[in-house]
Amino acid sequence: MNTLGLLAVVRPDRWNFPLFLHVLGAMILVGGLLTGVGLLAFSRGDVRFLRLGYWTLLAVSLPGWILMRAGGEWIASREGWTKSGVPSPTWLDIGFLLADVGGLVLLVSLIVGGVGVYRLREGKGAGLLRATLVLAFLLLAAYVVAVWAMAGKPS
Amino acid sequence: MSFDDWMLALHVIAAFAYVAGIVLFWVLIVAVRKTDTPEGTIRMEPIVKVGNVAVGLGAAGTIALGILLAFRLDSYAIWDGWIIAALVLWAVAGGIGQRTGAEYVKGMTKAKELEASGHTGPSTELLAINRTSAGVLLHTLGSITVLLILLDMIFKPGA
Numbered sequence: 001m002n003t004l005g006l007l008a009v010v011r012p013d014r015w016n017f018p019l020f021l022h023v024l025g026a027m028i029l030v031g032g033l034l035t036g037v038g039l040l041a042f043s044r045g046d047v048r049f050l051r052l053g054y055w056t057l058l059a060v061s062l063p064g065w066i067l068m069r070a071g072g073e074w075i076a077s078r079e080g081w082t083k084s085g086v087p088s089p090t091w092l093d094i095g096f097l098l099a100d101v102g103g104l105v106l107l108v109s110l111i112v113g114g115v116g117v118y119r120l121r122e123g124k125g126a127g128l129l130r131a132t133l134v135l136a137f138l139l140l141a142a143y144v145v146a147v148w149a150m151a152g153k154p155s
Numbered sequence: 156m157s158f159d160d161w162m163l164a165l166h167v168i169a170a171f172a173y174v175a176g177i178v179l180f181w182v183l184i185v186a187v188r189k190t191d192t193p194e195g196t197i198r199m200e201p202i203v204k205v206g207n208v209a210v211g212l213g214a215a216g217t218i219a220l221g222i223l224l225a226f227r228l229d230s231y232a233i234w235d236g237w238i239i240a241a242l243v244l245w246a247v248a249g250g251i252g253q254r255t256g257a258e259y260v261k262g263m264t265k266a267k268e269l270e271a272s273g274h275t276g277p278s279t280e281l282l283a284i285n286r287t288s289a290g291v292l293l294h295t296l297g298s299i300t301v302l303l304i305l306l307d308m309i310f311k312p313g314a
Contacts, residue, residue, distance in 0.1 A: 013310075020309045027305075030171050031178025034209060035202075038179065042201040049198070056182050147171050152156050152164030 018074035025067025026147065032060030033140040040133035047120055050129050054113045057106070057136060065106055069099055091153040098146040102139050109135035159227055162220050169216025170305070176209030177298055180255070184294060187262065191282035193275060196266035203263075210252060218245055236313040244304045251297040258290035 039053030072095065073082070081088050088096075109132045116128030156164075183199055183206065190196050221241065225233045232238070262285040269278055 016310050020306065023309065024302075024305065027171055027174040028178060031175035034175040034205070035179040035182045038202045038205040039182075042198075042205075046198060048195070052182070052186055060178060060182065144168060144171075147168050148164045151167035152160045 015075060015078050018071050018078055020071075022068055022071030022075050025064050025069070025071050026143070028064030029061050029068050030064075030140065030143055030147070032056055032062075032064050033136055033143065036061060037133060037136045037140055040129060040136065043126075043129075045126065050120060050126055051117055054110075054117050054129060054132065057113060057132070058110055061106060061136075062110065065099075065103055069103060072096070072099060089153070091149045094149040095146055098142050098149075102142055102146070105135055105139055105142075109139070159224065162224055162227070166217060166220035166224060169213050169220060170308075171213070172209045173213025173217060174301060174305075176206045176211075176213055177294075177301060179206040179209065180294060181298070184259075184291060187259070187285045190285055191277040191279070193266040193270040193278070193281065196262055196281065196285060197270065200263065203259075207256075214245070214249060214252075218242075231314075237307050237311045240312075241304055241307050244300050244307065248297055248300040248304065251293055251300060255290055255293040255297055258287050258293060261287070 036053045036057040039049050039056060043049035043053060076082050076088075076092065076096075080086060081092055112128050112135070113132035116126060116132060119128060120126060179202070183202060187196065187199065190199075221238075222233065225231050225235075225238050262281065265278075265281050265284050269275075269281060
């Protein structure tokens with residue numbers, strides 16, 4: 001039996017629910033990012049699309065990130081990785097790093113985008129929402145790497 | 156990382172793409188409910204394409220790599236109950252997804268007809284089509300089916 005099969009077989013049942021919440025949150029997060037990026041990228045200056053793209057990031061991606069991060073902490077704790085003195089594996093370090101830095105970038109993109117949406121109401125340009133688009137796109141790419149690291153568990 | 160590790164990682168990334176597409180369509184379903192102009196409806200087409208690519212790649216990737224993994228990993232067999240359940244649910248989700256798409260294509264088709272006939276203003280008929288309750292119901296059922304696949308993949312009942 002290879003490592004992958006063995007790990008899947010020995011995962012205790014009590015790990016499943018936190019894992020489910022973690023994965024579901026991550027999927028909602030990625031879905032929100034894809035949608036937000038798509039709407040902002042194809043808006044062509046249309047205020048309705050720009051607003052919808054921003055609100056998708058706020059109302060879908062942010063709750064997804066919270067669920068993903070909370071679920072991640074819970075499953076890591078259940079697996080014993082958060083105990084002091086226990087060395088964490090590389091894949092978990094990658095996951096935590098991308099989740100936390102990504103969360104910060106998401107927050108910055110939401111603040112910048114929020115100001116951008118406010119400026120739209122004032123009839124000003126959509127430059128700040130373009131910055132939100134770039135940040136959200138980078139986040140999407142980073143979270144694909146995180147999914148790869150969490151699923152493939154390198155070293 | 157072994158070949159199987161890579162296949163599992165790509166299988167999971169495909170699952171993320173699938174769900175991301177479903178989330179995208181939820182946002183569009185909400186947005187199109189307030190859209191009563193041909194231009195507003197047609198402008199959603201590029202985003203719809205993004206969703207279609209995500210769902211298409213996700214659905215194909217999950218099934219192809221999932222079956223590959225079921226054959227390659229010693230601990231799983233294609234006839235395991237939870238794997239058969241996943242295959243059935245995947246097929247059901249695909250069928251529902253196609254019907255959902257057909258419901259929302261009606262709005263896009265109508266918008267193009269209106270635009271071709273020179274009608275650019277708001278249309279109550281277009282709004283009614285865009286607010287299809289059958290489409291919402293089908294997308295809800297499709298989303299629940301995919302959620303069941305996720306639960307099945309994580310809890311692996313009977314494994």
